[in-house]
Amino acid sequence: xxxxxxxxxxxxxxxxxxxxxxxxxxxxxxxxxxxxxxxxxxxxxxxxxxxxxxxxxxxxxxxxxxxxxxxxxxxxxxxxxxxxxxxxxxxxxxxxxxxxxxxxxxxxxxxxxxxxxxxxxxxxxxxxxxxxxxxxxxxxxxxxxxxxxxxxxxxxxxxxxxxxxxxxxxxxxxxxxxxxxxxxxxxxxxxxxxxxxxxxxxxxxxxxxxxxxxxxxxxxxxxxxxxxxxxxxxxxxxxxxxxxxxxxxxxxxxxxxxxxxxxxxxxxxxxxxxxxxxxxxxxxxxxxxxxxxxxxxxxxxxxxxxxxxxxxxxxxxxxxxxxxxxxxxxxxxxxxxxxxxxxxxxxxxxxxxxxxxxxxxxxxxxxxxxxxxxxxxxxxxxxxxxxxxxxxxxxxxxxxxxxxxxxxxxxxxxxxxxxxxxxxxxx
Numbered sequence: 001x002x003x004x005x006x007x008x009x010x011x012x013x014x015x016x017x018x019x020x021x022x023x024x025x026x027x028x029x030x031x032x033x034x035x036x037x038x039x040x041x042x043x044x045x046x047x048x049x050x051x052x053x054x055x056x057x058x059x060x061x062x063x064x065x066x067x068x069x070x071x072x073x074x075x076x077x078x079x080x081x082x083x084x085x086x087x088x089x090x091x092x093x094x095x096x097x098x099x100x101x102x103x104x105x106x107x108x109x110x111x112x113x114x115x116x117x118x119x120x121x122x123x124x125x126x127x128x129x130x131x132x133x134x135x136x137x138x139x140x141x142x143x144x145x146x147x148x149x150x151x152x153x154x155x156x157x158x159x160x161x162x163x164x165x166x167x168x169x170x171x172x173x174x175x176x177x178x179x180x181x182x183x184x185x186x187x188x189x190x191x192x193x194x195x196x197x198x199x200x201x202x203x204x205x206x207x208x209x210x211x212x213x214x215x216x217x218x219x220x221x222x223x224x225x226x227x228x229x230x231x232x233x234x235x236x237x238x239x240x241x242x243x244x245x246x247x248x249x250x251x252x253x254x255x256x257x258x259x260x261x262x263x264x265x266x267x268x269x270x271x272x273x274x275x276x277x278x279x280x281x282x283x284x285x286x287x288x289x290x291x292x293x294x295x296x297x298x299x300x301x302x303x304x305x306x307x308x309x310x311x312x313x314x315x316x317x318x319x320x321x322x323x324x325x326x327x328x329x330x331x332x333x334x335x336x337x338x339x340x341x342x343x344x345x346x347x348x349x350x351x352x353x354x355x356x357x358x359x360x361x362x363x364x365x366x367x368x369x370x371x372x373x374x375x376x377x378x379x380x381x382x383x384x385x386x387x388x389x390x391x392x393x394x395x396x397x398x399x400x401x402x403x404x405x406x407x408x409x410x411x412x413x414x415x416x417x418x419x420x421x422x423x424x425x426x427x
Contacts (some may be wrong), residue, residue, distance in 0.1 A: 003178035024138040027131060028151045030199035032158040034097070037191030040169075041104070043271050044181045045117075047257060051178040052108045056254060058064045061251045062110065062376020064090050066117035067242070070125070075360035078128035078133075081352030087204055089352070093127025098192045108178060125363065129355040134203065134350065136343050149286025149336040156279040156329075161248035163271025167264045169393030176257070176264045192229050221357040223420030224350060230405055231345060231354075235361050237400045238342075242366020244389045244397065247373040251385055252312065256321055259382050266318040270325040278330020279316070285333035286340075293408045294341035297334065298401055304331035305393065309386045344407035347419065 031215050080089040083276075093199075103116035108359050132148065140146040168186055173180035227229050256262040256270065289297040304327055311324035346354040376384035407413045 018205070020274060021137040022083035024135065025411075026148070026199045027135050028154055030195055031131060031151055031355070032154045033195030035155040035159040035374050036162050037188045037195060039095075039182045039271065039275070040166045040191075041101070041181070041188050043163060043253050043267055044121075044166065044184065045104070046254050047176070047267075048104070048178060048181040049113060050254055050258075051176070051181065052113075054113075056251060056373075057374040058110075059080070059250050059254070060370040060377070062114050062117055062371070063246065063370030064367050065114055066121050066349060067363055067370070069118040069247065070121035071360055071363035071367070073122045074129070075356045077354050077361055078129055078356035081133055081355070086130060086352070089130045090127070090134060090203060091200065092121055093130055094192075094196045097123035097127055098189055100150065100198070101180075101185050101192060103191040105182060105189060108182065121363075123216065125359050129359065130352075132339050132343060133351045133355065136340075137348070146283070146290055148287040148340050149282045149289075149333070152333075152336045153279050153282040155354055156275045156282065160272060160275040160279065163268040163275070164241035164265075165394055166271075167268030168263045188355075220350065220355045220420040224346065224354060225357065227418035227420060228345075228416075230403070233400050234342065234345060234404060235303060235358055237397055237404075238358055238362040239365040240392060240397050240400075242362070242369040242392045245370075246366055247376075247392075248309075248370040248385045248389050250370050251373055251377050251382070255312070255382050255386075257375075260315055260318065262318055262321060269318075271324045273322045273326035274320040274329040274332070277326045278335075279329075280334035281330045282336055285337055289337040290408070293406045294337050294344070295404055295406050297337045298341065301331055301334040302393070302398060304328070306390050309390055313383050313386055321418035332333065341404070341407055344410070344413070345417075347406075347414070347417065350419070400423050 005378065011351075044200070046059050049062065050056070077089050077093055084170060100116050100119035100123055103112050103119060106112055135148055137422060139190070166238055169184060169187070170176055170180040225235075253262075253267060255276070256267065285297055288300075308324045308328035308331060311320060311327065315321045315324060343351055343354075373385040405413060405416060
């Protein structure tokens with residue numbers, strides 16, 4: 001194993017492998033623990049806003065503004081991973097994630113809600129993107145999808161009890177209310193601080209990132225897209241994802257509570273079912289992706305999403321809401337495969353700037369989605385955003401995903417991939 005690690009001496013090779021293993025364990029541990037504390041509040045953010053007196057349309061407006069405001073910071077975080085260091089970008093993301101919980105806890109007015117939402121979007125896209133880059137750096141390509149799948153599974157495993165723990169905390173404070181949900185954000189903040197300490201101490205840059213200037217990084221990002229047209233298509237896939245998921249996610253728990261009559265325990269069991277489904281299927285999906293390919297696995301799992309949406313709409317009782325989210329969890333296993341494919345579309349030295357350009361374009365283009373979802377929810381029908389999401393995914397995203405080159409055979413893919421020509425160092 002040591003002999004295959006790209007360093008100079010045998011001792012150096014073995015030390016490099018050991019350092020990579022320590023980093024992988026620290027990254028996975030931090031992702032798992034943070035998932036638990038983030039899971040306490042994740043399903044209640046939109047309900048929290050409505051309990052504070054905002055309308056469903058207001059929720060959509062805040063979510064849209066948050067996405068637009070977060071686009072540039074998320075992009076800069078990914079660029080930092082290439083231009084400065086992976087570790088520096090990772091630490092910045094950890095800090096912003098904690099500040100998001102703090103903003104939600106401090107006050108309940110619209111300005112703090114917008115700040116908390118924006119920082120949450122930055123940490124979700126920016127931090128998760130840098131974290132995936134770091135995980136990819138620690139694992140050989142043949143095992144990468146499985147390794148990310150294991151990381152996601154352990155993350156889900158740690159967060160399985162979070163929704164129920166949140167439900168019991170809310171019930172102990174008198175039931176579903178803004179005051180009870182607000183207390184969860186304090187628990188989230190303290191937990192994130194503790195969960196991040198080991199990763200802060202252990203995770204380092206495993207390889208030099210090249211030291212490119214910001215101008216060179218931007219220029220090479222543009223060249224990447226010009227030389228490899230399928231990268232444009234992939235960005236379009238991610239941008240359209242906003243009109244599938246961002247269109248509906250701010251409203252699914254509001255829909256469950258207001259239309260289907262769910263209480264805090266139903267919401268808790270929905271989260272539990274979602275996590276169980278994802279935990280069960282993530283390693284299997286990773287193994288399948290390492291066997292039959294990333295693209296085929298992503299497409300194979302998509303009908304599960306459509307089934308979960310239809311069951312959510314047709315659910316005659318809370319039990320069916322829980323089943324719908326179990327199916328949704330099985331579908332979410334494709335997320336690790338999706339992340340793996342996105343990273344493998346470029347080579348190591350371009351992963352940060354590739355993540356940056358994806359984030360900037362897709363986040364700006366998808367930022368109107370929650371606002372449009374709010375309009376559909378309030379002016380057309382509560383079910384409208386969910387039905388539209390299926391149409392967009394099936395009619396637009398599926399054909400684009402199908403046209404994406406397969407990256408499982410790395411050598412074959414790299415024959416197609418064209419790297420940008422770097423600018424001279426004095427430019």
